[in-house]
Amino acid sequence: xxxxxxxxxxxxxxxxxxxxxxxxxxxxxxxxxxxxxxxxxxxxxxxxxxxxxxxxxxxxxxxxxxxxxxxxxxxxxxxxxxxxxxxxxxxxxxxxxxxxxxxxxxxxxxxxxxxxxxxxxxxxxxxxxxxxxxxxxxxxxxxxxxxxxxxxxxxxxxxxxxxxxxxxxxxxxxxxxxxxxxxxxxxxxxxxxxxxxxxxxxxxxxxxxxxxxxxxxxxxxxxxxxxxxxxxxxxxxxxxxxxxxxxxxxxx
Amino acid sequence: xxxxxxxxxxxxxxxxxxxxxxxxxxxxxxxxxxxxxxxxxxxxxxxxxxxxxxxxxxxxxxxxxxxxxxxxxxxxxxxxxxxxxxxxxxxxxxxxxxxxxxxxxxxxxxxxxxxxxxxxxxxxxxxxxxxxxxxxxxxxxxxxxxxxxxxxxxxxxxxxxxxxxxxxxxxxxxxxxxxxxxxxxxxxxxxxxxxxxxx
Ligand SMILES: [Zn+2]
Numbered sequence: 137x138x139x140x141x142x143x144x145x146x147x148x149x150x151x152x153x154x155x156x157x158x159x160x161x162x163x164x165x166x167x168x169x170x171x172x173x174x175x176x177x178x179x180x181x182x183x184x185x186x187x188x189x190x191x192x193x194x195x196x197x198x199x200x201x202x203x204x205x206x207x208x209x210x211x212x213x214x215x216x217x218x219x220x221x222x223x224x225x226x227x228x229x230x231x232x233x234x235x236x237x238x239x240x241x242x243x244x245x246x247x248x249x250x251x252x253x254x255x256x257x258x259x260x261x262x263x264x265x266x267x268x269x270x271x272x273x274x275x276x277x278x279x280x281x282x283x284x285x286x287x288x289x290x291x292x293x294x295x296x297x298x299x300x301x302x303x304x305x306x307x308x309x310x311x312x313x314x315x316x317x318x319x320x321x322x323x324x325x326x327x328x329x330x331x332x333x334x335x336x337x338x339x340x341x342x343x344x345x346x347x348x349x350x351x352x353x354x355x356x357x358x359x360x361x362x363x364x365x366x367x368x369x370x371x372x373x374x375x376x377x378x379x380x381x382x383x384x385x386x387x388x
Numbered sequence: 389x390x391x392x393x394x395x396x397x398x399x400x401x402x403x404x405x406x407x408x409x410x411x412x413x414x415x416x417x418x419x420x421x422x423x424x425x426x427x428x429x430x431x432x433x434x435x436x437x438x439x440x441x442x443x444x445x446x447x448x449x450x451x452x453x454x455x456x457x458x459x460x461x462x463x464x465x466x467x468x469x470x471x472x473x474x475x476x477x478x479x480x481x482x483x484x485x486x487x488x489x490x491x492x493x494x495x496x497x498x499x500x501x502x503x504x505x506x507x508x509x510x511x512x513x514x515x516x517x518x519x520x521x522x523x524x525x526x527x528x529x530x531x532x533x534x535x536x537x538x539x540x541x542x543x544x545x546x547x548x549x550x551x552x553x554x555x556x557x558x559x560x561x562x563x564x565x566x567x568x569x570x571x572x573x574x575x576x577x578x579x580x581x582x583x584x585x586x587x
Contacts, residue, residue, distance in 0.1 A: 151566075151569065152562070152565070152566075154565075154569045155550070155565040155568055155569055156565075158572075183569075183573060186572070186573040186576040186577060186580075187569050187572040187573045187576070188572075189572075189576040189579075189580075190540075190571070190572030190573055190574070190575040190576035191544055191572045193521075193525045193528075193575060193576070193579065194525065194529070194540055194544035194545060194572065194575065195544050195545075196518065196521065196522070196525065197427070197522055197525055197526065197529075197545060198522065199419065199423050200422070200423055200426050200432070202418055202419055202422035202423075202435075202436070202439070203432075203436050206418055206422060206436055206439060206440070207414055207415060207418055209436075209440055210414050210418065210439070210440055210443045210444075211410075211411060211414060213440055213443075213444055214410065214414075214443060214444060214447040215407050215410055215411075215447075
């Protein structure tokens with residue numbers, strides 16, 4: 137292989153300038169001689185091509201990310217201290233609660249305001265109140281039986297409690313309305329004492345009461361002890377009412 | 389200039405026992421040191437161990453840093469390089485590297501080696517594709533002799549100038565350039581040879 141061609145530059149010179157040539161640091165006559173040499177010298181031409189390709193591949197390598205705990209470990213092994221809060225976080229994985237918070241935060245961001253929090257709080261309070269009226273307490277949820285049998289049992293007992301509660305409400309309402317009626321009427325008649333034994337059969341009622349009963353029976357059997365009649369007063373008086381109230385309490 | 393003075397002040401604080409200054413130095417230089425160790429050793433695990441060793445050595449010898457002789461960056465790189473040479477001379481981290489030729493056979497993305505290597509364009513798709521190329525180049529780099537490897541790492545990965553590389557390697561600038569040329573050329577040949585075997 138000839139070490140010099142018509143460009144006047146020797147191969148060894150060309151090789152010496154290779155790094156600067158690839159860096160683009162050659163100018164003027166040196167650059168011209170370098171280019172002329174590699175056009176006429178296959179070996180140098182190949183060398184320039186390979187070196188350029190090698191440099192591009194190397195420069196294409198990205199920086200790699202050091203392990204998160206590296207700084208922490210270095211500091212522990214040198215000054216024996218943990219880094220301050222400005223340094224890299226220790227290699228402790230975040231808890232599941234943090235992960236859940238992290239995922240939910242963007243979803244709830246638009247409603248995470250004090251006003252919405254207040255509304256949610258009030259809604260929760262209302263639901264809790266309703267549930268506790270129905271006899272269901274939040275603390276009971278832990279003991280909740282979620283099997284099909286358990287759900288059926290919970291349903292029927294809750295239903296019974298709701299009915300009892302409603303019955304009691306109606307009784308109170310009935311008593312209030314009767315007392316009002318009696319005051320309004322204020323008849324001179326002496327009232328009979330309410331201490332009468334509970335009748336085994338239902339006292340006879342008038343037509344109006346029958347009509348009311350059909351409206352207020354809530355699906356109970358006809359022979360079942362009747363609940364208090366409608367709030368609209370009638371002439372039955374306190375006696376009938378008390379009997380019904382006793383019956384009612386026994387049912388509950 | 390301001391940067392150099394700031395770093396020198398940081399080092400002085402460190403020598404007087406300022407832990408916060410040391411922490412600052414660790415934060416500033418751990419990435420660079422880790423990357424040099426990673427590209428030289430070829431292993432992330434070794435790189436983490438070696439980086440810690442480098443900082444322990446730096447911490448013990450920080451008072452020997454002479455601001456009149458070299459920049460702190462050059463000093464840090466010298467400490468790193470010396471430790472790497474020591475360790476690899478002892479054979480502590482010498483491992484059998486995976487065969488470069490064997491790698492493309494494991495790929496199932498339908499790309500030829502040439503496609504993987506030639507894809508230097510930007511964009512997310514090219515980025516993902518270049519992951520394979522990165523792996524191949526990284527493996528080829530591991531096949532260079534330590535002398536050529538350290539030269540191209542400092543020049544092409546750490547962007548150091550020839551004068552500073554000469555200081556780190558304690559060889560003349562001409563030798564630095566020659567090693568860089570040979571390192572680049574040999575790397576290209578390694579990658580082309582494996583491409584020819586695949587295609
Ligand atoms: Zn030539």
